[in-house]
Amino acid sequence: MRHSSEPIWWSLFAAGGVVAALVAPVQIALTGIAAALGWADDAFTHARVLALVSHPISRLYLFVLISLPLFHSAHRFRFTLIDLGLKQGRGLVAVLCYGAAVAGTILAALVLIRL
Amino acid sequence: MGEAVSRPYRRTMPATWWLTNRAYFLFMVRELTSVFIAIYLVLLLVLISKVAAGREAYEAYLTFLGTPAVLAFHVLALAAALYHSITWFNLAPKGLVVRVRERRVPDAIIAGSNYLAWIAVSALLWWVVL
Amino acid sequence: MxxxxxxxxxxxxxxxxxxxxxxxxxxxxxxxxxxxxxxxxxxxxxxxxxxxxxxxxxxxxxxxxxxxxxxxxxxxxxxxxxxxxxxxxxxxxxxxxxxxxxxxxVMDDFMHKLREVKPWLIRGQETPLSEGEYRQTPAEVDEYKQYSMCINCMLCYAACPVYGLEPRFLGPAAIALAQRYNLDSRDEGRRERQEVLNTEEGIWDCTLVGECTTACPVHVDPAGSIQRAKVTATVDWYKDVLLPWGKR
Structure with a gap:
């Protein structure tokens, strides 16, 4: 059977879509709005946040949260360009989109390991 | 009788096709939520690296997050993420076929359990962080 | 008046x-x-x-x-x-x-695509008539019945922007028809059809706009059939790659 590589990308897209659907709204509300507005000062002090994100479970969670939805976004963006009429350079666009997700994944791993 | 001529007429699709009806437009909005989510993830990764960099860097970044433009982005991103969640859970039964004792579980139950999980996970995270 | x-x-x-x-x-x-x-x-x-x-x-x-x-x-x-x-x-x-x-x-393209998915029961080996008919339980019939209701009206193709942009896309009705046979307990041709389905112009061009399902006058739900085909193809892929020694 001929192997299209699409199943890999689609499964990452789907997994990332689930993760984003479950936690992206509350994450954005927490770090993008609550922390930014200083709603709960003692919750977002440096010492507490450092302790919270340094926990192994938090690191694993943050890695999954960043990596998988990046693949989700890369996949959707790639197909959005096609849906907007992109005909030439489809291969290049795929490489750039998924490449960005791979780069983000590596960066996330580095940041989280070094915490 | 005229001679039969076959010269098929081909119509082309403009790049603005998604503006021609509501369903197409909402589809494009759904797809573009992913851009907001990706940008948010980058900002989150930067936040984590600032936490690692130390208290000063972290507090400076919190100030940056509090500027009106960045705040406005996050409000938009929150709306986009909510739209993604709702459309995602509603479409989940399309690909997911679950059977209990040879019977297919109705779509509403599959979507409903997704929503329940969503609420539970969100509440848990909120409680852990705050 | x-x-x-x-x-x-x-x-x-x-x-x-x-x-x-x-x-x-x-x-x-x-x-x-x-x-x-x-x-x-x-x-x-x-x-x-x-x-x-x-x-x-x-x-x-x-x-x-x-x-x-x-x-x-x-x-x-x-x-x-x-x-x-x-x-x-x-x-x-x-x-x-x-x-x-x-x-x-001009519907030639559609007719061609219908044939491409081999919309008939494929058997490794036909059972002789003397052994009787192929029996199915009501649950087995339910598996594919919805997809067998298609009347080939092509409304789903007219509703699908992906087909409008890329005429090589296999399209909603043809994929739903492929699934109608793939999900039939009497059929053994799923792997053969995957050659046509599991390609970029097959199921993977679909971005689940969902308008094919909205347009369908007989509630076939082609969009759902394509999603299920994607899930199956993905499971196949992981099985083949991660378990290469396994039975194909």
């Missing part, structure tokens, strides 16, 4: 006249129980006999009379004039297909 009328603006294309297509407006009597197809038949019989279009059963079974009605793909036998009255109704040939003449589209 004057009888009420309604205007039909109909897409006209006559290749032998070498002209670009144009819309012609016909004023016809408005009857509450008329569908758009009745209006078009009235035009053909009473006003302009040169109008070309396809129709047959006028009861939503044959799938011949699909047209764009005010921009939406519908069976013209199921679209009542009263849904539009008193506004004019714009009638065009099904979107995304080449136009042969007036409201008649």
């Amino acid at each position: 004057a009888e009420p009328t309604i205007a039909l603006e109909i897409f006209r294309y006559h290749p032998e006249q070498g002209e670009a297509p144009s819309f012609r407006r016909y004023e016809i009597p408005y009857r509450e129980d008329w569908v758009v197809l009745d209006g078009i038949n009235y035009i053909k019989d009473q006003i302009d006999g040169t109008l070309a279009y396809r129709w047959s059963c006028r009861m939503g079974v044959c799938g011949s009379c699909g047209m764009m009605i005010n921009g939406t793909p519908r069976l013209s036998c199921a679209a009542f004039l009263r849904e539009y009255f008193p506004n004019p109704v714009r009638v065009e040939p099904l979107a995304h297909f080449p136009v042969e003449r007036d409201l008649v589209i």
